[in-house]
Amino acid sequence: MSKAVILQHVAHEGPGRIATLFRDFGIPTEIRQLHQGDEVPPDLDDIRMLIVMGGPMGVADIGNENTRSSRKNWRCSSDACC
Numbered sequence: 001m002s003k004a005v006i007l008q009h010v011a012h013e014g015p016g017r018i019a020t021l022f023r024d025f026g027i028p029t030e031i032r033q034l035h036q037g038d039e040v041p042p043d044l045d046d047i048r049m050l051i052v053m054g055g056p057m058g059v060a061d062i063g064n065e066n067t068r069s070s071r072k073n074w075r076c077s078s079d080a081c082c
Helices: 017-024 065-081
Strands: 003-008 029-033 047-052
Touching: 003 017, 017 029
Parallel strands: 003 029, 003 047
Antiparallel strands: none
16 A cells, blocks of 8 residues: 655654644655655655655755755656656
């Protein structure tokens, strides 16, 4: 069964009610805590939905280039599927 993946960028901005709602509806949920070093999913094959939580960075901010690069590559590959 496919799952929901939540990308959490900072510790103080968690999924809150979203995770509770998914649990109540029986949707398997995985929380990736990017601020603790978790990886961005490499593809969309097993993902039903993706929730991207906010963070302190903006589009033009310079941050962790590895994480930013992974998200950019993932977004580009997912756009090609549409």
